[in-house]
Amino acid sequence: MKTSVKYKVIYRHREKYGISEMCRFFDVSRSGYYDYVKRMDIPARDLPLAEQIRVCQVECRSTYGYRRVHIWLERNGLHCNPKTVLRVMNKYNLLSVIRRKRYVKYGECLHRYPNLLNRNFIAERPNQKWVTDISYIRTGQGFLYLSVIRDLYDNSIVAYKTGSEQNINLVLNTIKDAKRKERVTAELQLHSDQGFQYTSKAYFKLTQQYGIIPSMSRRGNPYDNALAENFFSILKTECIYRAKITTFAEARRLIDDYIYFYNHKRIQTKTKLTPLELRRQYVA
Numbered sequence: 001m002k003t004s005v006k007y008k009v010i011y012r013h014r015e016k017y018g019i020s021e022m023c024r025f026f027d028v029s030r031s032g033y034y035d036y037v038k039r040m041d042i043p044a045r046d047l048p049l050a051e052q053i054r055v056c057q058v059e060c061r062s063t064y065g066y067r068r069v070h071i072w073l074e075r076n077g078l079h080c081n082p083k084t085v086l087r088v089m090n091k092y093n094l095l096s097v098i099r100r101k102r103y104v105k106y107g108e109c110l111h112r113y114p115n116l117l118n119r120n121f122i123a124e125r126p127n128q129k130w131v132t133d134i135s136y137i138r139t140g141q142g143f144l145y146l147s148v149i150r151d152l153y154d155n156s157i158v159a160y161k162t163g164s165e166q167n168i169n170l171v172l173n174t175i176k177d178a179k180r181k182e183r184v185t186a187e188l189q190l191h192s193d194q195g196f197q198y199t200s201k202a203y204f205k206l207t208q209q210y211g212i213i214p215s216m217s218r219r220g221n222p223y224d225n226a227l228a229e230n231f232f233s234i235l236k237t238e239c240i241y242r243a244k245i246t247t248f249a250e251a252r253r254l255i256d257d258y259i260y261f262y263n264h265k266r267i268q269t270k271t272k273l274t275p276l277e278l279r280r281q282y283v284a
Contacts, residue, residue, distance in 0.1 A: 007036040050092040062097045111204040116215035117191040123153040127184045131191045133228035140246035147174040156263050156275035171197040191215040193225050
């Protein structure tokens with residue numbers, strides 16, 4: 001519990017219990033409590049600063065956090081402690097309407113794997129090296145998440161799944177679909193980033209069951225999984241960004257149509273073949 005909250009509780013119950021007794025119970029000093037009460041008795045002290053902060057937030061459209069507000073105040077000749085600025089912004093509801101992105105921890109990271117791929121994006125045969133990742137498609141119903149597996153031999157999309165939630169099952173179902181479609185007869189490397197789906201126990205168990213060797217990008221190195229990211233860039237540039245998508249069903253139709261086009265009809269400049277034409281040549 002924050003010290004200020006303890007002081008509030010003591011102040012609220014000051015008529016019922018002794019101040020010294022409550023200070024000992026909450027492990028706070030009496031001098032600190034009385035200083036808190038003193039600050040409460042002169043609420044108007046912060047008003048001039050609050051008014052200046054309000055002017056600043058109007059000018060910046062309420063996008064400044066306390067650090068930028070503090071710089072603005074200094075530029076306008078008002079010098080005070082940055083923590084005072086934060087306290088007054090909290091007190092008078094003058095905080096920025098913009099919030100930093102908060103990262104949600106979905107669970108303990110149980111498994112991490114070495115970067116076996118190590119940016120060697122060349123495969124000598126189909127089903128030797130796969131890369132996988134998740135991206136999102138913005139729709140009128142919210143975000144639709146897309147999980148794909150791409151074969152580095154011919155750049156084909158081996159399998160893909162969509163879902164309204166970015167969860168572990170989305171990844172597991174993509175792998176299961178890929179294994180149903182492809183006959184893997186030798187060691188297969190599956191490379192991913194360090195997303196919580198890929199460090200989960202369920203992912204570990206499934207790759208063990210299928211005899212797949214996991215490989216994982218280093219933290220903060222998106223280029224380690226550049227070929228997976230590259231497909232999402234192609235998909236969004238050539239398809240998604242050209243449409244105004246209102247529903248999940250519409251997004252799924254676009255994805256289905258484009259991936260079929262990409263695998264069967266989209267010529268690659270390097271090979272002058274479509275991904276599946278190149279794949280069939282190896283089988284032949």
